[in-house]
Amino acid sequence: MRRLKSIAVVGVGLIGGSFALAMRRAGAVTRIVGVDRDAQALERAASLGVIDTVTQSASEAAAGADLVFVAVPVRAMGPVLHDVALGLGPDAVVTDAGSTKADVVRTAGEELRERIARFVPGHPIAGRESSGVDAAVADLFRGARVVLTPDAATSPGATALVRSCWEACGARVTEMPATAHDRVFASVSHLPHLLAFALVSEIVSRPDAADLLGFAAGGFRDFTRIAASSPEMWRDIALANREALLEEIDRYCARVAVFRELVARGDASGLQRLMTEARNARRAWPGGKRSSSDE
Amino acid sequence: MRRLKSIAVVGVGLIGGSFALAMRRAGAVTRIVGVDRDAQALERAASLGVIDTVTQSASEAAAGADLVFVAVPVRAMGPVLHDVALGLGPDAVVTDAGSTKADVVRTAGEELRERIARFVPGHPIAGRESSGVDAAVADLFRGARVVLTPDAATSPGATALVRSCWEACGARVTEMPATAHDRVFASVSHLPHLLAFALVSEIVSRPDAADLLGFAAGGFRDFTRIAASSPEMWRDIALANREALLEEIDRYCARVAVFRELVARGDASGLQRLMTEARNARRAWPGGKRSSSDE
Numbered sequence: 209m210r211r212l213k214s215i216a217v218v219g220v221g222l223i224g225g226s227f228a229l230a231m232r233r234a235g236a237v238t239r240i241v242g243v244d245r246d247a248q249a250l251e252r253a254a255s256l257g258v259i260d261t262v263t264q265s266a267s268e269a270a271a272g273a274d275l276v277f278v279a280v281p282v283r284a285m286g287p288v289l290h291d292v293a294l295g296l297g298p299d300a301v302v303t304d305a306g307s308t309k310a311d312v313v314r315t316a317g318e319e320l321r322e323r324i325a326r327f328v329p330g331h332p333i334a335g336r337e338s339s340g341v342d343a344a345v346a347d348l349f350r351g352a353r354v355v356l357t358p359d360a361a362t363s364p365g366a367t368a369l370v371r372s373c374w375e376a377c378g379a380r381v382t383e384m385p386a387t388a389h390d391r392v393f394a395s396v397s398h399l400p401h402l403l404a405f406a407l408v409s410e411i412v413s414r415p416d417a418a419d420l421l422g423f424a425a426g427g428f429r430d431f432t433r434i435a436a437s438s439p440e441m442w443r444d445i446a447l448a449n450r451e452a453l454l455e456e457i458d459r460y461c462a463r464v465a466v467f468r469e470l471v472a473r474g475d476a477s478g479l480q481r482l483m484t485e486a487r488n489a490r491r492a493w494p495g496g497k498r499s500s501s502d503e
Numbered sequence: 504m505r506r507l508k509s510i511a512v513v514g515v516g517l518i519g520g521s522f523a524l525a526m527r528r529a530g531a532v533t534r535i536v537g538v539d540r541d542a543q544a545l546e547r548a549a550s551l552g553v554i555d556t557v558t559q560s561a562s563e564a565a566a567g568a569d570l571v572f573v574a575v576p577v578r579a580m581g582p583v584l585h586d587v588a589l590g591l592g593p594d595a596v597v598t599d600a601g602s603t604k605a606d607v608v609r610t611a612g613e614e615l616r617e618r619i620a621r622f623v624p625g626h627p628i629a630g631r632e633s634s635g636v637d638a639a640v641a642d643l644f645r646g647a648r649v650v651l652t653p654d655a656a657t658s659p660g661a662t663a664l665v666r667s668c669w670e671a672c673g674a675r676v677t678e679m680p681a682t683a684h685d686r687v688f689a690s691v692s693h694l695p696h697l698l699a700f701a702l703v704s705e706i707v708s709r710p711d712a713a714d715l716l717g718f719a720a721g722g723f724r725d726f727t728r729i730a731a732s733s734p735e736m737w738r739d740i741a742l743a744n745r746e747a748l749l750e751e752i753d754r755y756c757a758r759v760a761v762f763r764e765l766v767a768r769g770d771a772s773g774l775q776r777l778m779t780e781a782r783n784a785r786r787a788w789p790g791g792k793r794s795s796s797d798e
Contacts, residue, residue: 333720353718395706396719400726402762403698408781410758411690421788423648424691425628427732429790430725431695436785437722439778446766446774457763461756463705467697468752471741479741483734486703490731493716495724 209236209372216269216276218243218288220253222336223305224279225344228258230377233346243269253341267295270302275373278304282444285312289319296323301366303328303373307393307441308448309357309386325363328370329386331355331393332379339438350378357386387452394452399460401442402453404435504531504667511564511571513538513583515548517631518600519574520639523553525672528641538564548636562590565597570668573599577739580607584614591618596661598623598668602688602736603743604652604681620658623665624681626650626688627674634733645673652681682747689747694755696737697748699730 215231217224220242231237242259243266244250250262263269270276270292280288285306292302302320306312309329316327334352336343354374358367371381384392411417446453470478490496510526512519515537526532537554538561539545545557558564565571565587575583580601587597597615601607604624611622629647631638649669653662666676679687706712741748765773785791 333718335721355718392715392718395715396723400702400723402766403702403759404722404726405778405781406759406762407695407698407755408785409762409777410755412780412784413758417784420687420690421784421790423628423650423687424788424790426630427729428691428695430728431699432785433725433791434722435781436791437782439775439782443771443774443778447769447771450766450769454763454767457759457766460702460705461759463708464698464701464752464756467701467704468749471697471745471752472749474742474745476738476742479738480734482704483700483738485707486700486730487732487734489707489712489716490703490727493719495716495719496728496731 209369209376211235212237212274212373214239214241214273216241216243216266216273216292217259218266218269218276218278218292219280219284220244220249220259220341221279222339222341222343222348223332223334224277225253225256225258225341226334226346226348227277227279227305227332227377228253229344229346230349231373234376236373236376241269241273249341256341256344258341258344265295266291267293270295270297270300272297273300275369276300276302278302278306281441282306282308282312282448286315286319289316293320293323296320296326301326301328301369303330303356303370305330305332306448307331307397307445309355309389311448313357313359313386324361326366328362328366329357330370330374331357331389332374334379347378349374352379354379354381355389356381356383357389358383359385390449390452391455394449394456398442398445398449398453399456401434401437402446402457403460404432405439405442408432408435504664504671506530507532507569507668509534509536509568511536511538511561511568511587512554513561513564513571513573513587514575514579515539515544515554515636516574517634517636517638517643518627518629519572520548520551520553520636521629521641521643522572522574522600522627522672523548524639524641525644526668529671531668531671536564536568544636551636551639553636553639560590561586562588565590565592565595567592568595570664571595571597573597573601576736577601577603577607577743581610581614584611588615588618591615591621596621596623596664598625598651598665600625600627601743602626602692602740604650604684606743608652608654608681619656621661623657623661624652625665625669626652626684627669629674642673644669647674649674649676650684651676651678652684653678654680685744685747686750689744689751693737693740693744693748694751696729696732697741697752698755699727700734700737703727703730 215237228240240259253259332354510532523535535554548554627649
């Protein structure tokens with residue numbers, strides 16, 4: 209890819225910081241401007257060498273940037289894109305790292321208006337247990353998948369630029385429609401998070417919760433690990449992807465009802481058939497081995 | 504504890520083998536007889552030094568044993584206890600390692616009859632990813648919890664003997680009624696297993712299952728790890744603990760319905776409240792760190 213003169217990273221946390229580090233290591237950018245509403249985080253990012261210059265104004269950062277990378281919580285996307293639009297140059301490209309896409313595309317349309325062709329919606333499937341710029345690492349995206357959801361309004365050149373940046377970071381890029389993205393992630397990410405929160409929520413609502421947890425072991429530990437995730441983030445994702453998530457909840461509850469019925473009528477062979485199918489699929493899944501990747 | 508002359512281990516797999524190794528290391532037993540319907544596994548256990556002598560007859564093994572340790576799948580418990588009863592000496596004690604207890608107590612009553620006072624139902628909360636005697640290790644139970652469920656019919660001396668054996672293996676022993684045990688484990692173990700099987704089962708039932716799994720990441724991986732468990736074992740546990748499990752499924756589905764309603768009506772503060780409670784409880788849970796323990 210051609211070396212970019214300047215990138216603006218809005219939201220210098222784990223994802224924004226890791227993108228900056230990866231782009232710099234790839235030699236894909238000369239200067240990185242960091243933007244964050246948290247001035248301390250911003251200074252920390254600068255002192256770690258993650259970014260070169262700092263500002264608290266997204267419009268100021270966007271002015272002169274070849275690429276604006278927006279890595280803020282989904283709920284902050286509207287105001288941030290509004291500010292970005294104020295400073296954005298005519299050839300600049302904007303992309304994001306939000307976990308949901310149809311709502312971001314909607315918001316981007318409202319805020320960027322006639323500049324929407326320069327916006328390439330994106331979702332890097334990567335993360336770590338810890339957050340913040342101190343957790344940022346240059347190889348966070350190495351081998352990770354990144355989904356881009358350009359549509360008919362998106363400039364092919366803008367999509368190509370964002371794709372080449374992610375590839376420079378070591379990621380594997382896939383394109384799909386925003387609604388397809390949201391259905392996929394409702395199924396394999398948003399639903400499991402909601403289910404894990406619900407299990408712990410049910411247990412802690414009981415008077416004997418401490419006794420129950422005292423006997424919980426490794427299966428419970430792994431099943432509920434994601435219930436230790438940020439409530440703000442998962443609340444926002446659940447609401448941003450409401451329709452697809454509701455559909456997934458209903459499909460899932462229907463399947464649990466099938467299992468319940470098999471247990472209730474003592475159907476050993478029916479239970480074994482479904483459990484064996486699931487076991488075989490889970491064992492065959494290449495992602496089944498432990499790694500540091502996360503969503 | 505007094506050193507036992509002879510222990511019979513019926514079912515020389517991960518649990519039976521590890522119990523034999525732990526008791527031997529503790530110097531708590533002189534001679535260990537192994538019983539298994541799988542002659543190869545039996546020879547393997549003898550060649551590894553896990554057991555001293557072998558037989559395929561549980562009644563032969565029980566004759567002369569101070570303690571009979573039954574570590575077979577729950578569905579095999581009836582025939583095994585039937586054979587054990589045929590050989591059991593007047594002062595011998597029998598215990599088991601089944602994951603459910605009320606059904607084992609019922610089966611033991613039918614098979615041991617007037618000898619039921621010598622039976623101490625037990626459940627060690629320990630395991631590993633791998634199974635079989637090759638996976639057996641002397642420290643499997645070190646720091647692990649073991650639940651014993653003696654009732655009014657159980658000889659206090661028999662319970663004391665079994666407790667001292669587990670303590671010699673390094674375990675922490677708790678006593679509770681069998682029905683309480685089954686409720687606790689329906690909640691923190693049997694339900695999560697069924698839910699994980701159900702999630703993978705729902706996904707593999709779709710034509711685009713491979714695409715969905717291609718985007719699944721770390722959250723999905725940990726949530727569904729237990730869906731790679733033995734379908735036979737979890738089918739049997741689900742059916743053996745049917746009533747408690749059905750009650751847990753219903754409680755859980757009611758809680759998921761609460762989350763669904765909050766998502767459907769866009770209740771951000773309601774969602775955040777429940778998710779925060781769950782997150783805090785999960786983070787405060789001392790078992791939350793990774794270890795090799797499992798159920």
